[in-house]
Amino acid sequence: LAKTTQPISMDSYEGQEVNITCSHNNIATNDYITWYQQFPSQGPRFIIQGYKTKVTNEVASLFIPADRKSSTLSLPRVSLSDTAVYYCLVGAIKTGANNLFFGTGTRLTVIP
Amino acid sequence: EAQVTQNPRYLITVTGKKLTVTCSQNMNHEYMSWYRQDPGLGLRQIYYSMNVEVTDKGDVPEGYKVSRKEKRNFPLILESPSPNQTSLYFCASLSGANVLTFGAGSRLTVL
Numbered sequence: 335l336a337k338t339t340q341p342i343s344m345d346s347y348e349g350q351e352v353n354i355t356c357s358h359n360n361i362a363t364n365d366y367i368t369w370y371q372q373f374p375s376q377g378p379r380f381i382i383q384g385y386k387t388k389v390t391n392e393v394a395s396l397f398i399p400a401d402r403k404s405s406t407l408s409l410p411r412v413s414l415s416d417t418a419v420y421y422c423l424v425g426a427i428k429t430g431a432n433n434l435f436f437g438t439g440t441r442l443t444v445i446p
Numbered sequence: 447e448a449q450v451t452q453n454p455r456y457l458i459t460v461t462g463k464k465l466t467v468t469c470s471q472n473m474n475h476e477y478m479s480w481y482r483q484d485p486g487l488g489l490r491q492i493y494y495s496m497n498v499e500v501t502d503k504g505d506v507p508e509g510y511k512v513s514r515k516e517k518r519n520f521p522l523i524l525e526s527p528s529p530n531q532t533s534l535y536f537c538a539s540l541s542g543a544n545v546l547t548f549g550a551g552s553r554l555t556v557l
Binding site: 423 | 544
């Protein structure tokens with residue numbers, strides 16, 4: 335069962351690029367890596383997902399090295415509204431999707 | 447609109463009084479799950495269900511029960527709530543694309 339490790343917190347100034355790394359040493363062959371964003375008192379919401387190499391969408395990029403034991407969420411030019419907790423999650427329905435562990439997440443604070 | 451609906455959103459109850467938090471999804475997802483969130487502890491999985499009539503324990507199942515009689519519903523049952531079950535609860539369902547959709551959350555206080 336793939337569990338994840340992330341930094342507890344990060345601070346960044348507005349307009350900077352932020353990179354949050356997640357370690358998942360026990361990732362299985364069929365597992366996907368998915369990142370979620372959570373604002374206070376709301377449910378987490380999907381940001382981006384990848385399997386290997388690099389994925390980019392309108393809000394973020396996800397970098398995954400060849401061994402897939404870690405991944406890095408990149409948020410370009412953050413704003414105050416990006417202050418939130420970010421979680422990486424590893425798993426997949428094909429591997430049984432049992433026990434999708436979120437871990438403690440990374441609290442990002444964007445400073446004006 | 448594709449969504450996961452939880453009820454109630456807020457509940458204050460007393461120790462020992464049985465309660466049920468309902469969860470319903472309209473996306474025909476097979477996998478559903480319950481999480482609780484407490485300060486500093488992130489999201490911890492309580493129970494999950496791979497399909498109808500198939501449920502299993504997550505990280506913190508003690509004091510909770512679940513059932514999955516139909517694909518769309520996955521209620522969380524607290525038979526005898528205690529103050530340590532005061533928490534924010536989230537229900538989620540998983541798409542075939544391995545993306546979880548979460549409900550808005552249910553804040554429970556047990557006095």
